[in-house]
Amino acid sequence: MDWLNWHNVSLVLDNPATKWVLLAFGLVMPLASILTWMERRQSAMMQDRLGPNRANIGPIKLKGILHFIADAVKMIFKEDFIPGSVHRGLFALAPVLALAPVLIAFAIIPFGPTVYPHELGNVLHSVPLAGEAPNLTDSIRLQIFQVDFGLIFYFAVLTLANYGGTIAGWASYNKWALLGGLRSSSQMMSYEVSMGLALMGTFLVAGSLEPGYITAHGWNSHYSPANPLNWLWLPQLPGLLLFFVAAVAETKRAPFDIPEGEPEIIGYFVEYSGIRWGMFFLAEFIEIVFISSVITVVFFGGYQVPFLDEDGFRFAGTLAALPHWAVVAMQIGAFGAKVFLLCWFQLLVRWTLPRFRADQLMSLGWKLLLPASLAWIMITALGKLILMSAGG
Amino acid sequence: MSGRVLAAIAALFLVLGLVAAGTAAAQPAGGDAPSVTIQATPGAGVSTASRDIATGSGAGMAILFWALALGTVGGAAFVLTRRNLIAAVMGMVGTFLALAGLYMMLYASFLAVIQMLVYAGAIMVLFVFVIMVLNRPEDEPWGMVGLPGKALAGLAMLYLLVRLVMLVWSVNVPDTALVAPAAVAFPGDAAHTVYEFGSTAAVGTSLFSDYLFPFEAISILLLIAVVGAIAVARPLNDADELPGAQPPAPTGGH
Numbered sequence: 001m002d003w004l005n006w007h008n009v010s011l012v013l014d015n016p017a018t019k020w021v022l023l024a025f026g027l028v029m030p031l032a033s034i035l036t037w038m039e040r041r042q043s044a045m046m047q048d049r050l051g052p053n054r055a056n057i058g059p060i061k062l063k064g065i066l067h068f069i070a071d072a073v074k075m076i077f078k079e080d081f082i083p084g085s086v087h088r089g090l091f092a093l094a095p096v097l098a099l100a101p102v103l104i105a106f107a108i109i110p111f112g113p114t115v116y117p118h119e120l121g122n123v124l125h126s127v128p129l130a131g132e133a134p135n136l137t138d139s140i141r142l143q144i145f146q147v148d149f150g151l152i153f154y155f156a157v158l159t160l161a162n163y164g165g166t167i168a169g170w171a172s173y174n175k176w177a178l179l180g181g182l183r184s185s186s187q188m189m190s191y192e193v194s195m196g197l198a199l200m201g202t203f204l205v206a207g208s209l210e211p212g213y214i215t216a217h218g219w220n221s222h223y224s225p226a227n228p229l230n231w232l233w234l235p236q237l238p239g240l241l242l243f244f245v246a247a248v249a250e251t252k253r254a255p256f257d258i259p260e261g262e263p264e265i266i267g268y269f270v271e272y273s274g275i276r277w278g279m280f281f282l283a284e285f286i287e288i289v290f291i292s293s294v295i296t297v298v299f300f301g302g303y304q305v306p307f308l309d310e311d312g313f314r315f316a317g318t319l320a321a322l323p324h325w326a327v328v329a330m331q332i333g334a335f336g337a338k339v340f341l342l343c344w345f346q347l348l349v350r351w352t353l354p355r356f357r358a359d360q361l362m363s364l365g366w367k368l369l370l371p372a373s374l375a376w377i378m379i380t381a382l383g384k385l386i387l388m389s390a391g392g
Numbered sequence: 393m394s395g396r397v398l399a400a401i402a403a404l405f406l407v408l409g410l411v412a413a414g415t416a417a418a419q420p421a422g423g424d425a426p427s428v429t430i431q432a433t434p435g436a437g438v439s440t441a442s443r444d445i446a447t448g449s450g451a452g453m454a455i456l457f458w459a460l461a462l463g464t465v466g467g468a469a470f471v472l473t474r475r476n477l478i479a480a481v482m483g484m485v486g487t488f489l490a491l492a493g494l495y496m497m498l499y500a501s502f503l504a505v506i507q508m509l510v511y512a513g514a515i516m517v518l519f520v521f522v523i524m525v526l527n528r529p530e531d532e533p534w535g536m537v538g539l540p541g542k543a544l545a546g547l548a549m550l551y552l553l554v555r556l557v558m559l560v561w562s563v564n565v566p567d568t569a570l571v572a573p574a575a576v577a578f579p580g581d582a583a584h585t586v587y588e589f590g591s592t593a594a595v596g597t598s599l600f601s602d603y604l605f606p607f608e609a610i611s612i613l614l615l616i617a618v619v620g621a622i623a624v625a626r627p628l629n630d631a632d633e634l635p636g637a638q639p640p641a642p643t644g645g646h
């Protein structure tokens with residue numbers, strides 16, 4: 001068992017492929033699956049119904065959480081019906097194009113701090129004690145793809161998700177699906193613009209496009225990033241609101257569910273059945289998780305726990321020291337909790353607001369969100385200019 | 393579960409696997425240099441050599457290059473051979489994506505994401521949109537058919553090919569040009585470094601210093617294009633509007 005040491009373990013765990021598998025199957029897929037159940041239960045609670053609560057494996061019931069397993073089994077074994085005149089290749093490609101970009105975009109999300117496996121049992125002092133050099137030779141960075149263009153990569157990949165709905169509508173050879181595809185395409189194009197511009201203010205303030213940098217430094221490197229008042233939600237509150245509205249529109253969910261219109265107007269996936277439809281469905285829920293992750297990372301300090309530095313809780317000058325493993329576990333947990341709360345909030349929005357009309361949707365995007373985001377960039381830039389000239 | 397569904401799922405995982413391998417290998421040699429080096433935790437001695445799998449061997453980069461080159465050429469060939477316009481557009485998206493990967497290997501990382509965002513994303517979505525709305529392409533206004541037309545087209549293509557090959561052969565790349573660009577400290581923040589070439593900071597610095605005038609001139613040109621498009625698209629007065637563009641007034645008395 002000579003090979004089983006921290007060096008080799010961190011080599012394996014630091015591999016982007018390993019990290020992607022762990023992130024996708026450990027956090028994203030389970031959360032998205034639970035959300036499919038949670039959405040129905042939450043809507044039921046809000047409408048004074050019971051909702052799905054009966055799926056069970058023998059005596060194990062868990063208030064119906066097992067419904068997502070039943071759903072998955074049903075979708076996989078359901079007949080995969082393909083209408084006669086569809087374009088076969090594009091019909092098969094569309095669900096992949098809807099699902100793959102969202103999963104790829106998770107590469108830039110930092111879901112925890114950098115882990116130093118040799119120091120897991122020790123306190124990682126911010127100023128190393130005399131005679132005790134921490135062993136930092138191996139490290140596991142809990143972010144798959146750390147690049148200086150960070151969040152632009154997200155926008156670049158998510159424009160590809162646009163093809164999913166559009167191609168599905170076109171390949172189905174169905175007038176209603178085609179119209180749904182056009183609605184989806186125009187809506188996603190319109191709101192992508194506001195989405196990007198709404199985050200520009202945060203880039204200006206943070207001085208970087210890299211989500212890990214924004215998380216680890218807060219918006220001002222002189223302040224502790226662990227203080228919730230130093231997170232970007234406070235100085236960038238209008239940017240947060242603009243981004244949230246545009247992002248909900250981008251997920252194509254109520255009140256912006258015109259492309260799908262499941263109950264009555266029929267959307268782009270009307271000809272899809274079985275697991276192919278399931279891929280569109282899963283993509284929508286993964287998008288909810290992803291947008292929550294982006295908002296968490298940019299506006300709510302990512303994995304930062306309030307007042308928890310890398311050596312323990314630091315409050316009013318006193319330090320309650322904690323070992324490295326506890327800090328790491330709490331920070332990963334904090335990231336998951338923040339993402340979960342934001343997912344819950346998006347479900348709440350869906351079951352609270354009625355649907356927009358198509359023309360209202362377009363005028364909201366182009367006549368309100370776009371000018372407002374441009375104005376907010378100008379205001380942020382002006383504020384930064386004043387602060388910079390005052391500071392030096 | 394039918395074979396086609398299995399094939400679709402397999403295709404999804406193939407795409408994801410390629411991207412995972414790509415993110416592993418696309419970070420060029422030199423460890424974390426192209427990325428922002430984060431020092432949230434004490435001790436700068438974070439080992440970066442082990443971060444990227446393809447750094448040690450040139451074979452990984454070579455395989456990646458050939459895969460991307462095949463993707464570029466294969467996508468273009470797909471565009472030429474498709475009768476179905478939307479399928480052709482998807483081939484073009486593939487070409488643009490593979491090209492973005494090649495840019496990434498050349499350390500032009502900002503250019504690579506902009507290529508994905510603008511070409512593979514925005515412009516090709518507009519292509520799809522226009523094709524879906526128009527649904528049928530116009531016939532060529534004029535064209536030479538038969539053998540003379542083919543011969544002319546073949547000669548023109550041959551000439552273009554010869555000139556391109558001559559150009560490529562004439563470029564002499566010294567070995568010093570193959571070294572990765574150096575990492576420089578980010579202006580105003582010594583704690584993290586970026587590449588002096590191709591990174592967001594480098595592109596931004598040159599756009600707003602050396603090339604400020606062309607940059608501003610192009611933005612005014614684009615503004616003129618936007619204003620022009622709106623002017624062309626909107627009717628001059630209400631009488632010009634197409635009949636039926638307005639919904640018929642409710643007549644009442646149902």
